[in-house]
Amino acid sequence: MDTSRCSKCGNSSAGLPTKAFDISVAPGTRHHTLLNSNEPPEDSDFAFIRSAVSSVDARLACLDDEILDLEEKLRLLEEERASLSSYRARNRAILLPLRKFPPEVLGEIFAWSLPSITEARRHKFDIADSPWIWTHVSSRWRAVSLATPSLWSRIIIDADDVYPVSLIETQIQRAQKLKIHFYGCETADSRPQIQMFQLLSQHASRWEEFSVDLTSKMIPLLFALRDQLSSLERLWVQWDEPQSQAAVASLDSFASAPSLVDVGIQNEFRFVPITLPVHQLTRLQLDAPWETHTTILKLARNLIQVHIRIDFDDEPWPQTDETINLSHLRHLYLSHPEALAYLTAPALDELGFFVEQDDPLDIPPLVTSFLDRSACPVRRLCLRGSPDAYTISQILRQFSSIIELVIGTSIAGPTTRERANTLMAALAVSSSTGSTTIAPHLSLVLLMCAQTNYMDYNTYFEMVNSRWQAADCALKSAVLLTESGSGLDPATLRRLHTLRQEGLDFLHLEGPAASMEMGAWEHYAWAL
Incomplete structure (x- = not known):
């Protein structure tokens, strides 16, 4: 074996030396003494x-x-x-199966990667996000993404963001139908907003959805859209600021949209009449005086879902026995349950309304009269605001068809907490002799809270646990969603997770995840 020697030390340089460098010093020598003491060296x-x-x-x-x-x-x-x-x-x-995915399956996967509207508004426009990113992975993925127009149809414009006009134009070219979400801002520079809206308006005939926060500078542009919205199916309109409505008496831009079936109008600051093709609508949410609602409901015979928010203005309810028959209505949500006295809905599946803390005790009779008159198979009851034990128990006792109870509240305070605790106690199964269980047929109880201090969650656990353990109760699912707060105490959360291990379909979410889940419930997303 050829081994060379290091010219500096003489050891083999073909690899590590077989013998380590000897640094030992014999005891008793002069060298050893100097190494192990502070004695000064001699010459x-x-x-x-x-x-x-x-x-x-x-x-x-x-x-x-x-x-x-x-x-x-x-x-x-x-x-x-x-x-x-x-x-x-x-x-x-x-060899990966992904290589063999059909283009339509790959396109579906790409579609699921699209950010939600909330996520898209939270983050600035970036071509590293979906769907742009798929055009830079491979030639096949680029071809699939470009051949899937639905990936490019949703265009979200926020006045607080900056959008390269060339990229928006490219996205418009790649799409077929367009879903426009335009969030204008009254206090921001109007020029880029107007420029972008004018660009999008050139393709108004391809708009399938249009959601807009209107500003005063956008109103003339909106009027110019009349008779151009031939593909528009879904519309959502709200106003950015009170001054956005200052010079608007009414809007008729959407009156001649032949495909429009789904409309939401939020008049937060004051009522602005908007002319709509009401005879063709299947879904409607509207802030308006009750007189306006009645006029529309009498004509909108095809409604399947309606959200009635009443701009009450202290006007008295009309004195009439006439009711409006909504024969196709499946989902009904009301800001004022008093409106039930004027409606009939024989096909209704879901009923929701807002309960004020000081509401009188005549809500149960209103609901009972409405449901008896409608003879409908209502399955889900949704209550917002500050629901109380009396209202809910009276309704549930009388209508065994209600198998899903959804409660949502954004009202905080000791009175709300007390009402919530009383409600949970009322829904719990009592072990007392002779007591009866309220609505043993409930299969789902869903609770949505703005704050975790909405109630005593030990009381909530006792309610869920007692219904889960009771032989005569049908509870299968419990959902607890809290948007903010310090969270449940670990002990209660562990006990709830124990029920899930036993087979209860239990879901608990907090923060943004809870907000997203709340949005999945349409009656909550289109809030009363």
Whole structure:
């Protein structure tokens, strides 16, 4: 074997030395004494100390050279390993099932990657987001993404963001139908907002959805859209600021939209009449005086879902026995349950209304009269505001068809907490002799809270647990959603998770995740 010697220390340089450099010093020698004490050296000591240092310097230099050689070898080995790993990954990727996915399946996967509207508004426009990112992965993925127009149909414009006009134009070209979400801002620079709205308006005939926060500067542009919205199916209109409505008497931009079936109008600041093709609507949410609602409801015979928010203005309810028959209505949500006295809905599946803390005790008779008159198979009861035990128990006792109870509240305070605790106690199964269970047929109880201090969650657990354990109760699912707060105490949360392990379909979410889940419930997303 050919072994070379280090010119500096004489050791083999073909690899690590077989024998370590000898640094031992014999006890009793002058060298040993100097190493292990602070005794000053004599002149005669300098020669052998310098010799020892020189020998060590040579060996250290040799070791440094060997370390450099090994580091270079390691670098080369690591580079080769990285190259081979990449080559292996590319070869294995050929075998992945994803390569064989049909284009329509791949396009569906891309569609699920699109950010929600909330996420898109929270983050600034970025071509590294979906769907833009899929055009830069591979030629096939680019081809699939470009051949899937629905990926490009949703365009979200926020006045607080900056959008490259060229990219918006590219997105418009790649889409077929357009879903426009335009969030104007009264206090922001109107020029880029107007420029972008004018660009989108050039393609108004392709708008399938249009959701807008209107500003005063956008009103003339909106009037210009009349008779151009031939594909519009879904519309949502709200006003950015009170001054946005200042010079608007009414809007008729959507009166001639032949495909419009789904409309939401939020008049938060004051009522602005908007002319709609009401005879063709299937879904409507509207803030308006009750007189306006009645006029529309008498004409909108195809409604399946309606949200009636009444701009009451202290006007008295009309004195009439006439009721409006909504024969196709499946979902009804009211800001004022008093409106039930004027409606009939024989096909109703879901009923929701807002309960004020000081509401009179005549809500149950209103609901009973409405449901008896409608003879409808209502399955879900949704209450917002500050629902009380009396109202809910009276309704549930009389209508066994109600198997899902949804309660949502954004009202905080000791009175709300007391009412909530009383409600949970009333819904719990009592072990007392002779007591009866309220609505043993309930299969779902869903609770949505703005704050975690809405109630005593130990009381909530006792309600859920008692219904889960009771042989005569049908509870299968319990959902608890809280948007903010300190969270449930660990002990209560552990006990609730124990029920899930026993088979209860239990879901608990807090914060943004809870908000997203709340949005999945349409009656909550289109809030009363």
